[in-house]
Amino acid sequence: MKYGIIATDYDGTLATDGVVADATIVAMERYREAGGKMLMVTGRELTNLQTACPRLDLFEGVVVENGAVFYRPSTDEMTLLAQPFPPEFMASLQAQDIEQLHQGQVIVTTWQPHGETVQRTIAELSLDAQVILNKRAVMVLPTGVDKASGLGTALKLLDLETEKVAGIGDAENDVDLLRRADVGVAVANALPSLKAIADKVTTQPRGAGVEELIGFILGDLL
8 A cells, every 4th residue: 555644634525514424434444454554634624533533443643723733533642742832922913802813732823814913912922923824714823834744743753754654634724734645635625726736636525535536546636
């Protein structure tokens, strides 16, 4: 099997409306039985993901908060991969009445049209931070922290650095994931900008696209 690891995004890729289909779970189980290993790399926070996805046991490792936190389901251990922002950042954003503002272990999130306000606040506080978009979502992370850095750290922590990785996603924040992987795959419903940099685009959307990728890998067609 050429690609011994699949690193997948969650929403819009593995899941539809936050739910993973039974057929997709069966395909992942088949991949694991053949010796493959699953990793998840998502912008979601861990507690939210645990509620949405009851089958995290299928994954060797889970990178959440878009690369800022690593979770190992088999041991229930969580590791921060970056330092949280100073309290002044959230306080400043809250004072500007930004709606749907939230802070995770590291990540700070809101929604458009607040991206410009967030960028301005970062500059005013001279923070070493970046804004990553995920469709309408606005995610703030320390500079250099993204899905590629999270995947790289996960592979190191799991002692899987020598394995070839197939990365699959659907949105802007998956660009780094696909470029870090040995082969980058966009599901059929992915944004055109992601399809443009992908090595392969599935014919099926979301979870069915992941199933298609698994079928290609197990059939030695990829």
